[in-house]
Amino acid sequence: MSLTLYGCLRSRATRPVWAAMELGLDHRRVPVIQAYRLQDPAAPGAPLNTASPAFRAINPNGLIPALEDDGFVLNESQAITLYLARKAGSPLGPQDAKEEALTAMWALWGRGIEEDCLSIVQKRDPEAAADRLRAPFAVLDKALAEGKGFLVGNRFTVADINMAEIIRYAQPDRTLFEAAPHVQAWITACQARPAFQAMMKEREAEPL
Structure with a gap:
């Protein structure tokens, strides 16, 4: 098996794992946890973590997730989901240049609101974060109405996976x-998908 995903599901690795499950891609997963969750990430016997030299050899940024495919290494969760869809030749990925541009646009747009979404789930001044999110949510709402409940191509794609995992926060x-x-309605439909539910079941089984 050549396709390997590094990370834990209590991270942005949920995105590529969800995508891999949607695509039915045979893959190996290597558990890597965030170094900040460990008292001493460098201690003998410490689990593989984002500060471990073995993982830094895969991603020198020390961030999860990461992907390795026959020597090709890719970081950044949203780039990985796109690669997986392209690799599988699936309708989950862009089918032309316009769809590819729209997928990139929504990925960048989502990064702009992710911190405020995280502030809500992490209870870091959630009221102020919610106030800042009201205008972007109205933009997203309009786009979904015009896209027949989807972000790109009037169908479920990796753009929806990436965005749904931001909005979940x-x-x-x-x-x-x-x-x-x-x-x-869109996030309810996304989270009703069997692949999402399977991914979340695995995530909930991971230690906090």
Whole structure:
């Protein structure tokens, strides 16, 4: 098996793992946890973590997830999901240059709101974060209405996987979703998919 994903599911590795499950890709997973979760990441017997030299040889940035495919190494979760869809030749990936540009656009747009979404789930001044998210949620709501419930190509794609895993962080604030019914319907549909549920079941089994 040549395709390897590094990371743990209590991280952005949820995105490529969800994508790999959607695509039915045979792959190996190597558990790597964040160094900040360990009292001494360099201690003898410490689990493989983002500070471990063995992992830094894969991703010198010390971030998860990472992918290795027959010597090809790729970092950044949203780039990995796109690569997996392309590798599989699946409709989950862009089918032309316009769809590829739209997938990239939504990936960049999502990065712009991710910190505020994280602030909600991590309870770091969540009220202020929610206030900042109201306008972007209205933009997303309109795009989903126009896209027949999807972000790209009027079908479920890696753009939806990437965005849904960002928006998931904001779900504790119900008011955001009440004001954006298309966002609510879309994330409900995304999270009802068997691959998402299988991924989350594995995630919930991981230690905190």
